[in-house]
Amino acid sequence: MFSINAQENSPKKSHKAESFLKGTFILTVASLVVKVIGSLNWIFVSRVLGGEGIGLYQMAFPIYFLALTVSSAGVPVAISIITAERVALKDILGARRIFRISMCFMFCTGLFFSLLTYFGAQWLIDWQFVRDPRAYYSIVALAPAVFFVTILASSRGYLQGWQRMTPTAVSQIVEQIFRVITMILFAQLLLPYGLEFAAAGASLGALAGAVTGVIVLVYFHWKLDRDIAKTYGNELKPVVDSSTSSVWKIIRRIFVLALPVSAASIMLPIVSNLDLIIVPSRLEVAGYSVHEATELFGYLTGMAVPLVNLSTILTASLAVSIVPAISEARTLKDTKRCFNQTAAAMRISNFICFPAFVTVLMLAVPISSLIYNAPGAGPAVWVSSFSIVLLGLHQVTTGVLQGLGHPTIPMINMVIAAVAKVILNWTLTAQPSLGIMGAAWATVADIGIAAIINLYFLYKYINYKMExxxxxxxxxxxxxxxxxxxxxxxxxxxxxxxxxxxxxxxxxxxxxxxxxxxxxxxxxxxxxxxxxxxxxxxxxxxxxxxxxxxx
Structure with missing residues (x-):
């Protein structure tokens, strides 16, 4: 199932394959732990802040998320790709140089957007982009975290380029633990001074988590340097390569690789906002009241979509692990390994996603009742289950294309798919016989279109076809x-x-x-x-x- 030929099916293990699978497993476990901790966190924080306090926090968070996306989204992928290329060529000094340059670059980028968030907070209030002035304190509290999370992203990307996923996993867990502790502690301590200060206290959790995450990665960088010294000793020699000879060429390469990934990340909130504009209004056209339309929209976005995302945690980790593995094989011009690793990742995706799809499909109403106490979400959950297999394929194919040095292709495919989703949302959701199921089918089509186009380009570049x-x-x-x-x-x-x-x-x-x-x-x-x-x-x-x- 996971292997592609008889040689790989033999008892003799492939070190590269094992490293690839181990990285996926480590990241998957970390993601599950982080999600569990995060879910428990919101239970406690909600009890401290109440609905109004959570609302103040949520008004500030999109500003922080946007600044973070622009400053650092795509950076781990870009640095991971470039580092893996250097490591594949045994250019250890070159890999270290890329890390130093990327850190300096991201230091400046993170500092700029952190200061922009801090000094722009009052402007956002004055111009009514943020409606409640009390959210100012939460925005200011989140601003320093932009800098540290940007540094964190660069550091993780370098270590992932070495195909070391444990540092990312451990730092994610430690980051989440300190984030949760800080959120609950400071929200409780500052509550007597006013709800706006309590919400700002909760916002400080992002800063505490990022700082501790950076500290954890410092240890793993030291450990990596020690391992390099043991392996190579004093035999490290620079490898002459025009693509890494100039600082500006390296920065330009990071920018070129990171920009499409950042654009794709920005597409997610854009599509969500389009859903917010289109779906409820088209449900009203279908004959639902405003209250009913709001409830159905909540079933889809707040219940069905999170279940789909939960079902694809492993493939999301797989997509991260496959990038440096494919990048290394591409650098060595090992087309066979590129093909084999792609095929293995696809089979793992299907092996995991098909039973997840079947589970959600057959138990849509029971799961909705059990988890959300909302059996009415069953139809939306049932339709959304079809996107599980497609999302798994999309995540893996995106990772492979990024590793092959084509990050722009998945981004363009996402734009094409998003246009199709808008059209289908507009037409299907207004049908009385479909309603919210029409919006769910539009989401399935969105993911499916992007995945299928990705598969076409995999066939074009490495001649891969589904087995x-x-x-x-x-x-x-x-x-x-x-x-x-x-x-x-x-x-x-x-x-x-x-x-x-x-x-x-x-x-x-x-x-x-x-x-x-x-x-x-x-x-x-x-x-x-x-x-x-x-x-x-x-x-x-x-x-x-x-x-x-x-x-």
């Missing part, structure tokens, strides 16, 4: 899983009568059946399972005890 045989095996196993979940849920509801137990019970059995069927039909081999970090070997032992795999 139909493996894809059909995965779909077949997922279809059997769907049947097991459907009948299992119905049976457990009749026998137990508990939605929670029926949901988790049918899901557990369905996942087990999915993996067993894949093994039996040859969709996944023992060597593939063994290469999965941490859980591979224990899974093999379990399957052998159960007689699914031969001893």
């Amino acid at each position: 139909i045989g493996q894809l059909l095996k995965t779909i077949g196993a997922a279809a059997i899983m769907a049947a097991v979940i459907h009948f299992g849920y119905e049976f457990l509801m009749l026998e137990i009568g508990s939605n929670a137990l029926a949901t988790f019970g049918s899901l557990f059995v369905g996942m087990f059946v999915y993996i067993v069927v894949l093994i039996l039909i040859g969709g996944i081999m023992e060597a593939d399972i063994e290469r999965i970090p941490m859980i591979g070997a224990p899974s093999i032992r379990l399957f052998k005890k159960l007689g699914i795999l031969k001893h």
